[in-house]
Amino acid sequence: AYDAHSGSYSVKYNNNSLSSAGNWLFTRCFNLQGGETYKVSYWYKASAWGTNHTIYLAYSDAIDLDNLNFFDTLSNIYNTSYIEQTATFTPDSSGVYYIGFGFFSPYSSNFVDIDDIEISWLPSIDVEMLEVVYPVTDCNINQSNVVVKAKNNGTLPISNIPLKYQVNGSSNIIGEIYNSTVLPGDTFTFTFSHLEDFSAYNQNITYSMRCWADMPNDLYNINDNNFKFAKQNFQPAQIAKKLNKFMKEIING
Secondary structure (H helix, E strand, O other): OOOOOOOOOOEEEEOOOOOOEEEEEEOOOEEEOOOOEEEEEEEEEEOOOOOOEEEEEEEEOOOOOOOOEEEEEEEEEOOOOOEEEEEEEOOOOOEEEEEEEEEEEOOOOOEEEEEEEEEEEEOOOOEEEEEEEEOOOEOOOOEEEEEEEEEEOOOOOEOOEEEEEEEOOOOOOEEEEEOOOEOOOOEEEEEEEEEEEOOOOOOOEEEEEEEEEOOOOOOOHHHOEEEEEEEEOOOOHHHHHHHHHHHHHHHHO
16 A cells, blocks of 8 residues: 555555444564563554544464454544554563454544554663763863763663773773663663773874673673764863963953
8 A cells, every 4th residue: 555654555454434344464473482572663544534443453373363462452543644653562482473453443434554563572681872971072181980871771670780891992891880770761871980091192092982781681782882982182281371371361351
């Protein structure tokens, strides 16, 4: 069908004008792990305002309408512009599963479209290193503390998070612990207590930073690291003295 959210095509459910009706769309099969959480997201819209469509989400180990595990119901679909919907489910046991989208509408000649369906694993433990906040490019900041920002992308609260960094690929890796509890979806900022020397002694120097989270049982490693280049501009002492004198003259008139 046309009228896609992205690309050229969408899935279109077309009801008739004589009676209430419904139908099901199933994905291909997926090998899922029992006890793990999975997220289903998709975009949806009605073709006209005033039609009360409903979309059900369910999973099953077979394409069988009598063996469905329902985990989301989206009712009162009136919007004519695309809106994103997300839902999660956790199968009890490992195996092959299908995800079903059930459509129901009272008698109507209008349509409902869904598009951009995504099914993803939500790890129970997942720390993402978002940003190296400090150091930044500056004029010879000398010794300073490294500051990082991270996020708990997992489904469980976490604490005692090991955080590490290295400068210019050095074998001297600095590691410290963030002790507070971080709830799922929350971010946190951490300042290392170790003082790092970022001096520019006689020329401009660019420092390469690698910071990462080293949380035990974090199996989703692709987002653990963050990299940053911070340039420290050399400022000769005589220039600094002249600049300080000039600033004092401006301030004092």
